[in-house]
Amino acid sequence: MAIWAFAASLTFQGGKELLRARDGYEHGIVPTRALTTALQHERLLSLSVLGDPTASRAELGAQRVRTNTARAELERKASLLQGGTTPAVWNRLHQLMSATERLAEVRNGVDARTADRIQTLDGYATMIESAFKVYDKIPTYSDSSQTDQTRAVVLVGRSREMLSQQAALIAGAVAEGSMSIEERTRFGELVTGRRLLYSMGFDLFDEEFQRLYRSLQGSAAYASFERIEDAVATADRPNPSWATVAAKLSDTFDTFGGDVSKGITERSETLATGILVRIGVAGGLGLLAVAVSIFISVRFGRRMSAELVGLEQVALHLANERLPDVVERLHRGEDVCSEAEELNYGTITEIVNVGRAFTSVQRTAVEAAAGQAQMRKSVNKVFVNLARRSQSLLHRQLTMLEAMEQRASDPETLDDLFGLDHLTTRMRRHSEGLIILSGAVPGRGWRTPVTIYDVVRAAVEEVEDYQRVTVNVPRGPCLAGTVVTDVIHLVAELVENAAVFSPPHTMVNVHGEMVARGYVIEVEDRGLGITSTEMARLNELLAGPPQFDLAGSDRLGLFVVTQLAARHDIRVSLRPSPFGGTTAIVLLPGELVVQAPEPQVTHSAEVEWIATGSGLPKRVRQAVPERRAVPAEAPQPAPVTGSVMTSFRDGWRRAEQEGGTR
Structure with a gap:
């Protein structure tokens, strides 16, 4: 449409330029030719007066009035043409008006007889030359024949100007009765040029x-003038009839030039009309074609746009809802490979093909997700298998260590056995961590409730730096047996994390108490703490446990905590400690906290740290088996520290065997 509009505007502009030819002719050419003719007649009379001082000046005065009138008319019409012509034509018209301002000077020279005939001839010729320069800047037509006719009119007009100069020289010579040598030379030059x-x-x-001018060439006046041109060079005195013949022929040429200019203008109008008609037909048909193409494009564009928008919505539904749901179901172990939805959307072939491509992408994505899920499931099975084997071996090892501890009497041997026992307990926790990360449940568990105090002490026992841990948990509230193992593991991971990320000379405090929504266990360290950004990220991770990523193996403990917390609806969060470290808060839901049973059997083995001669602490064990009933509201014990470790390992193991299952 833009190309059509550009081409149509160019063609229409050309037609308008042709239609302006009449305005240019009426307001430019006609008044310029009138002024040129008036100047030529005034020049003829001026040279006649210079040749005959006694000649009457009345006719010259009347001609000067006509010249002034023609100049005023040109000035008036030129102002009307200013906006409808080219800058070049307007500039030449302005130069012509400026040149005619010398007319008063030339006339004064004639009146005062201070200028001779050649000077006067040149003065008028300069002004008339400015008029011909206006013709030279008239725009040429795109039609070559019109351009040739315009050039021909200008050439013949210049020839007629030379004929007018010849007539003026003859008129002056006839009035004086002779022609000077300079005038004869100028006349000869004008003959050749004309x-x-x-x-x-x-x-x-x-x-x-040509037929118009051919009739003039065959006339008696033209033949007489050519004889005059040939005779001037040799004649002693000019013939009085020469001036009449020359002036009459000059007027005839002027009339013919006007007729030809008018004919060219009429031709331009006819040509412009034809061009505009063709523009109208071609432009109308082109506009119709543009309108039809726009209509078809809009219809097709709307249809394509509607189908593309629909395909976009289907693709977004696939990306934002369908595929995530399929992946989530694959993670849960469901078989959804056969549920790939075919995206047969739209009727346009290309859009249908794009929909099929989306279907292929969906199928490939589902298959890849299924493969990943199957691989993850297989890896989890390997982890669970290996972890359960290790767990079984480690439990057997703990049983053997317990028997050895009971038979040992040497304090140093007992100390080494305790170290192996503690190390094996930590190994068992790490083995259970693999089972938990794999989505399975550890083998050991409890059928009866266990006091939270014993649960926390059991968790602390599984930490390497248990001597740095202070437990301040009241007796009384119990934990449901089904969650005992998982809570022990969860608290052990948090305590170990607090011990690892705090200086070795500082203590880790574990505090517990009942709250409105359950039971709170706080694990506080006095380390360097973590930034607010990192704490916010970790809290977000604890609030919504993600799928375990093998790339995050450096935070296995954190992933284990998130899985255990999510399994029992336990809330775990972090906050800054007043001592500069970090406090981990574990909120056990109220439904997991139960009352202690009336009779409770405990088996304890008191282990004390005593100083030796070398100054190093040694542990000695005195088994004190006892069976007693613990009331529901027992008095609060003193905090357990590393200096005096009341290990209940033996009693705990027996309790596991009597009240728990492996």
């Missing part, structure tokens, strides 16, 4: 205009 220009212009005319 004939050359006339011949060139005549050859450019087409047959119609």
Whole structure:
């Protein structure tokens, strides 16, 4: 449409330029030719007066009035043409008006007889030359024949100007009765120039205009003037009839030039009308074609846009809802490979093909997710298998260590056995961590409730730096047996994390108490703490446990905590400690906290740390088996520290065997 509009505007502009030819002719050419003719007549009379001082000046005065009128008319019409012509034509018209301002100077020279005939001839010729320069800047037509006719008119007009100068020289010579040598030389130059220009212009005319000038060439007046041109060079005195013949022929040429200019203008109008008609037809058909193409494009574009929008919505539904749901179900172990939805959307072939491509992408993504899920499931099975084997071996090892501890009497041997026992307990926790990360449940568990105090002490026992841990948990509340093992593991991971990320000379405090929504266990360290950004990220991770990523193996304990917390709806969060470290808060839901049973059997083995001669602490064990009933509200014990470790390992193991299952 843009190309059509551009081409149509260019063609229409050309037609408008042709239609402006009449305005240019009426407001530019006609008044300029009128001024040129008036100047030529005034020049003829001026040279006659210079040749005959006694001649009457009345006719010259009347001609000067006509010249002034023609100049005023040109000035008036030129102002109307200013906005409808080219800048070049307007500039030449302005130069012509400026040149005619010398008219008063030339006339004063004639009146005062301070200028001779050649000077006067040149003065008028300069002004008339400015008029011909206006013709030279008239825009040429795109039609070559019109361009040739315009050039021919200008050439013949210049030839007629030379004929007018010849007539003026003859008129002055006739009035004086002789012609000077300078005038004869100038006359000869004008003869040569006139004939050359006339011949060139005549050859450019087409047959119609040549026929007009051919009739003039065959006239008696033209033949007489050519004889005059030949006779001037040799005649002693000019013939009085020469001036009449020259002036009459000059007027005839002027009339013919006007007729030809008018004919060219009429031709331009006809040509412009034809061009505009063709523009109307071609432009109308082109506009119709543009309208039809726009209509088809809009219809097709709307249809394509609607189908693309629909396909976009289906693709977004696939990306944002369908595929995530399929992946989530695959993670849960469901078989959804056969549920790939076919995206047969739209009727346009290309859009249908894009929909099929989306279907292929969906199928490939589902298959890849299924493969990943199957691989993860297989890896989990391997982890669980290996972990359960290790767990079984480690439990057997703990049983053997317990028997050895009971038979040992040497304090140093007992100390080494305790170290192996503690190390094996930690190994068992790490083995259970693999089972938990694999989505399975550890083998050991409890059928009866266990006091939270014993649960926390059991968790602390599984930490390497248990001597740095202070437990301040009241007796009384119990934990449901089904969650005992998982809570022990969860608290052990948090305590170990607090011990690892705090200086070795500082203590880790474990505090517990009942709250409105359950039971709270706080694990506080006095380390360097973590930034607020990192704490916010960790709290977000604890609030919504993600799928375990093998790339995050450096935070296995944190992943284990999130899995255990999510399994029993336990809330775990972190906050800054007043001592500069970090406090981990574990909120056990109220439904997991139960009352202690009336009779409770405990088996304890008191282990004390005593100083030896070398100054190093040694542990000695005195088994004190006892069976007693623990009331529901027992008195609060003193905090358990590393200096006096009341290990209940033996009693705990027996309790596991009597009240728990492996």
